[in-house]
Amino acid sequence: xxxxxxxxxxxxxxxxxxxxxxxxxxxxxxxxxxxxxxxxxxxxxxxxxxxxxxxxxxxxxxxxxxxxxxxxxxxxxxxxxxxxxxxxxxxxxxxxxxxxxxxxxxxxxxxxxxxxxxxxxxxxxxxxxxxxxxxxxxxxxxxxxxxxxxxxxxxxxxxxxxxxxxxxxxxxxxxxxxxxxxxxxxxxxxxxxxxxxxxxxxxxxxxxxxxxxxxxxxxxxxxxxxxxxxxxxxxxxxxxxxxxxxxxxxxxxxxxxxxxxxxxxxxxxxxxxxxxxxxxxxxxxxxxxxxxxxxxxxxxxxxxxxxxxxxxxxxxxxxxxxxxxxxxxxxxxxxxxxxxxxxxxxxxxxxxxxxxxxxxxxxxxxxxxxxxxxxxxxxxxxxxxxxxxxxxxxxxxxxxxxxxxxxxxxxxxxxx
Numbered sequence: 001x002x003x004x005x006x007x008x009x010x011x012x013x014x015x016x017x018x019x020x021x022x023x024x025x026x027x028x029x030x031x032x033x034x035x036x037x038x039x040x041x042x043x044x045x046x047x048x049x050x051x052x053x054x055x056x057x058x059x060x061x062x063x064x065x066x067x068x069x070x071x072x073x074x075x076x077x078x079x080x081x082x083x084x085x086x087x088x089x090x091x092x093x094x095x096x097x098x099x100x101x102x103x104x105x106x107x108x109x110x111x112x113x114x115x116x117x118x119x120x121x122x123x124x125x126x127x128x129x130x131x132x133x134x135x136x137x138x139x140x141x142x143x144x145x146x147x148x149x150x151x152x153x154x155x156x157x158x159x160x161x162x163x164x165x166x167x168x169x170x171x172x173x174x175x176x177x178x179x180x181x182x183x184x185x186x187x188x189x190x191x192x193x194x195x196x197x198x199x200x201x202x203x204x205x206x207x208x209x210x211x212x213x214x215x216x217x218x219x220x221x222x223x224x225x226x227x228x229x230x231x232x233x234x235x236x237x238x239x240x241x242x243x244x245x246x247x248x249x250x251x252x253x254x255x256x257x258x259x260x261x262x263x264x265x266x267x268x269x270x271x272x273x274x275x276x277x278x279x280x281x282x283x284x285x286x287x288x289x290x291x292x293x294x295x296x297x298x299x300x301x302x303x304x305x306x307x308x309x310x311x312x313x314x315x316x317x318x319x320x321x322x323x324x325x326x327x328x329x330x331x332x333x334x335x336x337x338x339x340x341x342x343x344x345x346x347x348x349x350x351x352x353x354x355x356x357x358x359x360x361x362x363x364x365x366x367x368x369x370x371x372x373x374x375x376x377x378x379x380x381x382x383x384x385x386x387x388x389x390x391x392x393x394x395x396x397x398x399x400x401x402x403x404x405x406x407x408x409x410x411x412x413x414x415x416x
Contacts, residue, residue, distance in 0.1 A: 010058040011224055012216045019204040020062070020182055023139030028072035029083075033091040039071050040095040044102035048270075051103040052376040054222050061106050061222055065141070065182050068099070074110060075136050077117050077255075082133040089255065089329075090322025093262040097318070100266025101273075104383045105222040107263045109179045112144035115256040115414075116187050119199065122245045122252060128238065132201065135185065143183025143204065143211075145228040146414075149175035155413060159230060161190035161198050167234045170200050174228040180204075181211045181224040188230060189243070201239040208233040219379075219386030246412045249337045251328040253416045254344040258321050260390055261348045264355040265314050267387070271358040271380040272307050278366040278377075279304075300365050307361065310354045317347035338409035341416055345396040352393045355384035391415040 009017060030036050047064050054061060068074065076092050078084025092114065100107035113136075120132050136142075147154055159172025170190050180186050186209060188200045202209055214226040245252035283294035291297055321344040328340040359381035363370050370377055399410035410416050 008059040008062060009213075011060060011213065011222055012058065012226075013213050015213075017181060017211065017213050020066070020141075020184065022184055023070065025070075025139070027070050027075060027137060027139035029137065030072040030075065030085040030087070033085070033087050036073060036076060036085065036087060036091060036095055037098070039073060040098040043068060043071060043073075044098045046102075047099065047106055048102035052379065054103070055105075055379045056373075056376050058221060060182070060224055061103065061109075062182065064103070064106055065109060068106060068110060069141050070139050073099075074113055074139075074141060075117075077114055077121075078133045078136055079121055079129075082129055083137055084133065088322060089258055089325040090319045093258050093318050093322045096259050096262035097266035097269065097315075100263040101270035103222075104263055104267050104387060105220050107266060108220060108223050108225075108387065109182065111256075111259045111263065112146070112179050113142040113183075114259055115252075116142045116144075116199070118252055118255045119243065119245055120241065122248070122250050123199070123241050123243055125241075128241060131238070140184040141179065141182065142201070143177065143180030143186040145174040145177050145180055145186050145188040145230070147174060147176040148172070149227075154415065157189060157191050157197065159188065159190040161188075161192050161200055161240065163192075163237065164234075166237050168198075168200060168237055168240045170202065170230045170233045170235065172230050174230070176225050177211070177228045178223045178225040180228050181213055181226070186211070186228060188228070188233075192242075197243040199241045199243055200233075200235050201241075202233050202235045206233050206235065217386050219382035219384070221382075246414075249332045249334050250412070251325045251332065251337055251340045253413050254321070254325050254328070254337075254340045256414050257341075257344045257348055257391075257416065258318065258325060260387075261314075261318055261321070261344070261351040263387055264348075264351040264384065265311070265318055267380055267384045268311055268314065268351070268354040268358040271355075271362050271384075272304075272311060274377060274380065275307075275358070275362045275365050276304060278362075278370050278375075282369060283365075283367045294367070303361060303365055307354070307358050310350070310357065314347065314350035314354045317343070317350055321347040334409065337412070338403065341410045341412070342400055342403045345400050345410065345416065348391075349393050349396045349400075352388045355388055356381075359384045
């Protein structure tokens with residue numbers, strides 16, 4: 001156990017978890033997409049050093065998340081007219097995959113923040129954009145209080161919001177709240193009296209808002225994606241935004257999905273790298289191969305080639321999806337949004353496949369000694385298996401086929 005981590009808070013701990021301090025200095029202001037990629041590569045190198053230990057011991061990545069948001073990368077998609085970089089979504093996907101390769105939990109914690117920035121751009125008033133985008137550029141992090149554990153479907157909500165003078169009051173309970181524990185602001189999805197979904201941006205330390213550190217999944221362990229309880233939480237009405245993104249022709253769903261897909265491709269890429277390194281340095285050749293090293297085994301060579309082809313195909317579709325999303329954001333209409341959604345679904349299918357395949361074949365190709373706990377290589381499979389459950393790819397095939405065969409556009413929601 002390293003001294004840098006031994007005193008850190010852990011996941012699924014009964015200990016109270018105080019809100020993280022607000023940033024004392026503004027986040028770095030990015031100047032180009034190229035700079036963003038370079039910063040992501042530098043952070044990924046640092047984040048990867050203790051990623052295995054964080055996963056094994058359940059240490060929350062508190063310092064890493066502070067570094068990540070202060071780097072400016074959490075402001076990647078703040079529009080230029082509001083002081084941000086307005087980066088291409090192909091860049092955002094690539095940056096996310098770089099971070100996910102180092103620690104997929106850290107990448108997932110940022111996912112909802114980036115998606116929410118895109119929602120503000122679509123649904124917020126000019127005043128709300130100036131306030132909330134300004135906070136992002138200061139280094140503030142948005143969490144997530146979206147899904148509910150006991151609803152009939154993921155899109156149904158029992159959490160309510162009512163107006164009371166210059167404030168709104170929120171009551172309910174959420175689960176799968178990735179990012180909320182370490183956030184400065186927790187955006188809550190609640191339903192108003194008219195049946196509309198409303199995004200309410202509550203301060204993390206608002207009275208009545210409790211984040212419960214009870215995430216216990218076998219994968220994505222350090223996302224702290226537990227519960228948020230809301231007991232008469234009061235928020236200024238100016239921070240309540242009615243969600244219309246899915247009632248309009250917008251790329252909101254595709255934006256959320258392309259970031260999810262990027263996390264999976266990052267896991268896959270790193271798992272393949274780990275497989276290659278282990279085969280080269282530690283695995284033994286199989287006795288029937290008559291080879292001096294495991295790296296000379298012809299079937300292992302073939303398998304690595306196959307994995308690399310599948311990875312590069314997934315990366316290519318991910319980049320293509322990012323460009324289609326850029327086009328839909330610039331000129332949103334039925335055709336551009338449907339194409340962006342479909343192409344993103346295609347990418348999601350391949351990134352899911354390669355994440356599961358690469359993390360599973362790691363052990364087949366590297367051999368039994370790769371399963372020793374000291375390596376903790378199973379975290380890649382555990383993380384891929386859990387993260388790819390976010391939305392079932394079996395429905396992606398259906399929507400993709402229906403689009404190309406019957407000209408039926410895919411539905412617009414956060415899972416498409």
